[in-house]
Amino acid sequence: MSKIQISTKINDENVEYLCEPHDTMLDVLRNQLELTGSKESCGSGDCGSCSIILDGELVCSCLMLAAEAEGSKLETIEGMSEGGKLHALQQKFLEKAALQCGICTPGFLMASKALLDHNPSPTETEVRFWLAGNLCRCTGYDKIVKAVLEVADDMKESA
Amino acid sequence: MSETQYLAAKTIDEAVNAHSKANGSARFLAGGTDLLVQIKSGIKKPNLVIDVKKIVELNTIDEVSENEFIVGASVSGANLNRNPKFSKLWPGVLEAFRLIGSEQIQGRASLGGNLCNGSPAGDSVPALIAAGCKALIAGPNGKREVPIEDFHTGPGKTVLENGEMLVSLKFPKRESNSSDAYLRMTPRTEMDIAVVGCGVSISIENNLCTSARVSMGAVAPTPLLINEATNIMVGSNLNSEILEKVSRLCMDACNPIDDKRGTIEYRTKVAGVLFKRTALIAIDRIKGN
Numbered sequence: 001m002s003k004i005q006i007s008t009k010i011n012d013e014n015v016e017y018l019c020e021p022h023d024t025m026l027d028v029l030r031n032q033l034e035l036t037g038s039k040e041s042c043g044s045g046d047c048g049s050c051s052i053i054l055d056g057e058l059v060c061s062c063l064m065l066a067a068e069a070e071g072s073k074l075e076t077i078e079g080m081s082e083g084g085k086l087h088a089l090q091q092k093f094l095e096k097a098a099l100q101c102g103i104c105t106p107g108f109l110m111a112s113k114a115l116l117d118h119n120p121s122p123t124e125t126e127v128r129f130w131l132a133g134n135l136c137r138c139t140g141y142d143k144i145v146k147a148v149l150e151v152a153d154d155m156k157e158s159a
Numbered sequence: 160m161s162e163t164q165y166l167a168a169k170t171i172d173e174a175v176n177a178h179s180k181a182n183g184s185a186r187f188l189a190g191g192t193d194l195l196v197q198i199k200s201g202i203k204k205p206n207l208v209i210d211v212k213k214i215v216e217l218n219t220i221d222e223v224s225e226n227e228f229i230v231g232a233s234v235s236g237a238n239l240n241r242n243p244k245f246s247k248l249w250p251g252v253l254e255a256f257r258l259i260g261s262e263q264i265q266g267r268a269s270l271g272g273n274l275c276n277g278s279p280a281g282d283s284v285p286a287l288i289a290a291g292c293k294a295l296i297a298g299p300n301g302k303r304e305v306p307i308e309d310f311h312t313g314p315g316k317t318v319l320e321n322g323e324m325l326v327s328l329k330f331p332k333r334e335s336n337s338s339d340a341y342l343r344m345t346p347r348t349e350m351d352i353a354v355v356g357c358g359v360s361i362s363i364e365n366n367l368c369t370s371a372r373v374s375m376g377a378v379a380p381t382p383l384l385i386n387e388a389t390n391i392m393v394g395s396n397l398n399s400e401i402l403e404k405v406s407r408l409c410m411d412a413c414n415p416i417d418d419k420r421g422t423i424e425y426r427t428k429v430a431g432v433l434f435k436r437t438a439l440i441a442i443d444r445i446k447g448n
Contacts (some may be wrong), residue, residue, distance in 0.1 A: 048263055057266035057267070063264075070167065132350065
């Protein structure tokens with residue numbers, strides 16, 4: 001069976017790949033493009049650990065076919081830091097110990113970034129609702145929520 | 160899934176032709192939040208997946224005339240949520256749609272997908288039925304319109320024939336002094352499947368109800384339009400006696416399954432309670448409370 005050729009943009013770089021019709025975006029990111037930051041935990045859209053930003057929308061890369069990325073713009077966790085400098089959310093997650101085992105962390109960071117892109121000053125309730133699609137079995141969520149709220153506050157002060 | 164082919168259709172004709180030719184072995188792919196899970200778990204094994212998101216008509220929110228919307232079948236929840244006019248006219252439809260899954264799911268999931276998946280418990284469906292929405296369908300024999308209350312024929316089954324594709328959802332022109340609401344009962348507070356869902360759409364003029372539609376989900380093999388509710392509500396002032404009467408009707412219409420998430424008795428009782436609460440929210444919205 002012939003593979004499908006896809007041209008897309010990932011973290012501001014033009015990327016071309018060949019995929020099978022049944023490959024998910026997550027399969028191609030991890031197994032072909034060596035972008036292994038996005039994790040597969042549930043594979044059914046429940047846990048959010050494969051979260052990426054597709055044309056500005058937060059999505060689960062496990063619930064998207066790699067072939068669907070033609071002509072799109074993707075952001076993954078690998079593009080979050082700039083020139084070796086951590087994104088404010090990454091830095092704050094470290095400072096606030098908003099991670100333990102780390103499996104859910106790339107997904108939480110992408111989801112938090114998408115939230116602040118859409119809504120730079122969310123309430124605590126808005127943060128909790130927005131991050132409800134990301135499951136963490138270690139932290140109890142509180143440190144994650146506080147880290148996101150602090151970054152939003154810092155952004156306000158520096159604006 | 161190794162045999163599956165993928166096609167990103169660019170026009171309605173291309174999608175419909177490909178689906179017809181596949182003779183029942185093709186599936187349309189909108190957001191994929193149901194279909195890809197079903198394929199991964201082996202519940203569905205299509206030979207051809209036809210991605211419809213690049214077809215303009217399926218991905219457009221169109222206000223065709225003042226207060227009259229047509230929403231493409233693959234428009235995502237996140238996208239529809241950014242349309243302030245739509246959310247003002249149809250807050251109940253939007254709140255029902257937005258209850259489905261997390262933000263990640265909302266980035267992809269569509270009204271058309273929720274409808275075509277055919278679950279009796281699909282959250283957006285009772286809201287669409289209450290809204291008086293129609294499904295615009297394209298197929299090998301041309302186009303047709305089907306009221307949403309007639310769209311489902313059983314659990315997982317719809318009126319769509321081989322080759323037919325849901326193109327968009329046509330909402331009636333919204334009159335002023337109208338609003339709608341959707342409530343559901345779930346064992347958990349969020350991201351769960353409705354044990355009972357209720358959609359109500361109402362218009363009020365001079366304290367009298369001028370139009371009303373009530374729909375119940377998850378209490379029968381298909382979502383229901385409670386026809387008699389309209390007859391009782393229209394012309395009344397929607398006082399507690401009227402709401403009690405309609406609440407009884409909603410309970411009488413129930414023909415639910417009995418499962419771990421809700422017994423027949425429980426679902427039936429909740430249906431009555433949920434109707435009253437939903438109607439009061441819609442009335443409050445009209446009054447601007």
